Amino acid sequence: MVDIEAALAHMAEELRPLLKRDPVMIGIHTGGVWVAQRLHRLLGLKEPLGTLDISFYRDDFTRIGMNPEVKASNLPVNIEGRHVILVDDVLHTGRTIRAAMNEIFDYGRPAAVTLAVLIERDGRELPIAAQVVGGHVRLDRNQHIKLGGPERLTLKIQEAGA
């Protein structure tokens, strides 16, 4: 399994060259926010972290409906013309990232978006790739990897339906 602390340190080093572009960091609820909080601290970013709940942008709304646990998105910094570092815990199908990018563009037009994920796994359904990756995990189709937090981050592999 991936060593989370080492993965976070590695991600921070990969992201460090971007600091000269004065980036804005945004985490995706819920696990992505935990990862982003850690990276935000490791990189010593001055501006507050943005958070996104992509529930209003999901492509499966007409099949599974609304999640009433939806959190409010909060982008305290104007992203117009800024370099955005988008952070999530696990990159799987790519659909969450598609939804997150649609939401980001409803707040403004960023100069660029860099995707940073703690875990990259197989199973992509959309042409989306991460530029910064903490670790790779190979899983079967019926397996899911879940990040626990927020105090101590842990990774757990679950069988579908379990």
Next chain:
Amino acid sequence: MTDNLQFDGQGRLRHLLTIEGLSRQTILDILNTAESFITVGEREIKKVPLLRGKTVVNLFFESSTRTRTTFEIAAKRLSADVININPGVSSATKGETLLDTIRNLEAMHTDLFVVRHSQSGAAYLVAGHVPAHVHIINAGDGAHAHPTQGLLDVFTIRRHKGDFDKLRVAIVGDILHSRVARSQIHALAALGVPEIRVIAPKTLLPTAVESLGVRPYTDMQEGLADVDVVMMLRLQRERMHGAYIPSEQEYFNLYGLTAAKLRYAKQDAIILHPGPMNRGLEIDSAVADGPQSVILPQVTYGIAVRMAIMALIMGGAPETEPAARRRAG
């Protein structure tokens, strides 16, 4: 009128017809979802794609500017296409029945009807006759219910007062004719408000009003004593055909909310009013525009609450068996 018409076979909310019968958790889900929609209204692009490609028809047999407008804005912020129909000036005057109107609009592939009608039960009638993929929101039926108003009122209270379980709330005015009051009482009771009072002259209190779980008062000083929330109702002049009140001046003297009467309530009490206000009749301008008034925030919150209701009832695939039709048949 059966309440379970609003749920499908899996217990999901498919229509919103009344607050009566909604669980505390269902109401909290609506309020929590609305909280997230508040931020959508504050951004540069005030739109999310949830209901893209859906058609919403506002069917208002009874006129209303504010309610219709907030439903329209809510649907548009969810990216739905919205059509406003005021049948009073079209087919209804040509003798078309309510169900004929609905069937015709349904044939145009409408996904949601927002229905306001002067007859109690109109929205139920419609909900009982549409297929499972069509949703109904009651925007006021006669003197029966106005659930979205009741929900936006409790949303307003939660935003300004926090938890419900310590609050003392007074509803003031024409309780007898008010669908708003009925919906407010059901919402407050479901959320566990320990003390709900109604204040009105005897002629405007329904008989056996205590059976709703409220305490009736006919005196403002007693009724407003130490309340946290004052919910004013509109005096419905158009329904005052009998001798319900002696005169408007006397009504204002006894029941109009003035700064002097407001002092009986807690110092930080908030004032709600569903609008449109009759200034100088049920409420004095100094109070309506004063620091304790949350009447304008209510309008803003009303959009977010209506977005939440639309999103919650329209999400997810319908059951294969058209549930509404099965029950109606």
